[in-house]
Amino acid sequence: MGEGRGPLAGVRVVEFGGIGPCPFCGMLLRQMGAEVLRIDRGAYSGALPIPARFDFLNSGKTRLQLDLKDEAARSRALDIIGAADVVIEGFRPAVMERLGLGPEECLARNPRLVYGRVTGWGREGPLADEAGHDITYIALTGALASIGPAGGAPVPPLNLVGDFAGGALYLAFGIAAALASVRGGGRGQVVDAAMVDGAAHLMTFIYGLRQAGIWSLERGANPADGGSPFYGVYATADGRWLAVAAAEMTFRRAFVTGLGLAPEIADEGEDRANWPRLRVVIAQAVARRGRDEWCELFAGRDACVAPVLDLDEAPGHPHAAARGLFVEEDGCIRPAAAPRFSDGTTAPPARDAAQLLARWGVVSQ
Secondary structure: OOOOEOOOOOOEEEEEOOOOHHHHHHHHHHHOOOEEEEEEOOOOOOOOOOOHHHOOOOOOOEEEEOOOOOHHHHHHHHHHHHOOOEEEEOOOOOHHHHOOOOHHHHHHHOOOOEEEEEEOOOOOOOOOOOOOOHHHHHHOOOOHHHOOOOOOOOOOOOOHHHHHHHHHHHHHHHHHHHHHHHHOOOOOEEEEEEHHHHHHHHOHHHHHHHHOOOOOOOOOOOOOOOOOOOEEEEEOOOOOEEEEEOOOHHHHHHHHHHHOOOOHHHHHOOOHHHHHHHHHHHHHHHOOOOHHHHHHHHOOOOOOEEEOOOOOOHHHOHHHHHHOOEEEEOOEEEEOOOOOOOOOOEOOOOOOHHHHHHHHOOOOO
């Protein structure tokens, strides 16, 4: 079996088993070429009650079961960490410290270690010890309040903004930055990624618009939240949906022309007072054809129109096929690794834990 290839090839990662952002981060690091050893405190059964072949976040990782309440197992974990480059964990504050596996102990054993930790609320503040999930973290940042239809309730954007964007991606970026520092001669350090921090940071652009006086607190009343009639989704004749992002005037004119509407409608969109009326006009026009018929009509027009595809449709789209957006492994279709590198990336093979640790120079027990 070949080794991993990519910008993180040769990097050794210890992931303490959990759910959500931590395993997603471990998946990213592995897809970038790192070797990932996942330590589970009990018999591994996956984060969800699904067959292991569908547990995409953890597939391909080498797994080791250690009862971290046992002193010998904790000593074993420290030996492994001594040979690693990165540790990632997603437990609530102080859990790893109580186990004797916190940053102080691990960095004492391995001064060049990058210790990555992801929490919901962070390690300081009145909510630090409180339980939560994606929706509660993004609720505090202004993100949740900004998403949803006009006159309706806020809509949870799956668990993408908190768990995976605000948590896993910021943790992975922090780890990559810290590794670059270590490889440049710097010391090992702790990367503290809180989902509430990342979700707030993702809202940087919107906070700027709000304070500039050009973003309304009312949902569905802004250019990029579905308020503009030229930026949103419309029902088609076949009960499907068409996504429209004709924000700039060039695209707007191409969109209006493709719909067969009067050209001046594009200019009328400059006045927000016209938005409710224009939305009705556009909705009526879009409802006259099916989704795929519209997509065929708009092909090559640069009108910023796309079909709203469901999870079963998306892998079969011609652009997805041409781009290799999805891959098939073990009879399963899953999204391909991202981003891509000119030198290519290959995730290293999963190994028997004993074999992997022997490669790392950790003596068997």
